[in-house]
């Protein structure tokens with residue numbers, strides 16, 4: 001038996017097939033699951049065994065979550081903490097890990113498919129197009145969780161990279177203002193993917209100045225990813241990696 005007592009598992013963006021094989025295995029063997037009910041698709045829980053104890057963390061405090069984990073571990077039960085997407089992105093796992101360390105409870109993180117990647121898949125979009133952008137910024141607007149002054153969207157916008165903005169679609173007007181103030185041109189393309197990989201997924205496309213009306217008219221929900229950047233315009237240089245005259249470790253250049 002493995003010595004890991006608590007698994008933090010990335011549930012993926014919604015589609016229950018977009019969990020890793022390992023994450024699914026952990027769920028199949030779980031005695032207790034604590035899942036982030038506001039975002040995790042409950043369909044992901046379908047593989048848990050009969051009798052598995054399931055807790056929705058949406059209505060729990062951090063201490064309550066830890067208490068459930070601790071009680072389970074003390075009874076030799078296998079505990080899974082299920083987070084949406086990948087646990088490392090806005091997952092609030094650090095504080096759980098620190099408390100488990102204090103309790104001498106062993107843990108392991110099983111990564112997941114983050115929603116910014118599911119959004120790229122939905123759009124059929126590469127975020128890193130040669131000659132356009134080779135950098136992806138993952139960020140958010142400040143909400144109740146503060147964002148350090150030096151990484152306000154308006155400063156990040158100076159780079160005009162591809163930007164994936166989480167947790168912000170409900171502040172879309174302010175977001176656009178920040179992006180424009182920071183240096184993106186008014187006609188910079190924007191895509192919003194709502195509930196990427198869920199059956200009800202919706203895609204909206206426009207520019208920084210045109211897309212807001214569409215989002216309002218559609219009544220877009222909070223579970224949406226905002227993607228900004230010229231990569232969405234699809235004008236780019238082809239990758240050198242597959243160019244005939246470009247040799248590398250595994251292929252000789254052709255004249």
Ligand code: SAH
Nearest residue numbers: 085086089090114115166167195196224225
């Ligand atoms: N750990 C998660 C992010 C949690 S923060 C991950 O890796 O994806 C919650 C935010 O993620 C939401 O406000 C939304 O911006 C985004 N999000 C989560 N699931 C999404 C989905 N299926 N489609 C689009 N955005 C999603």
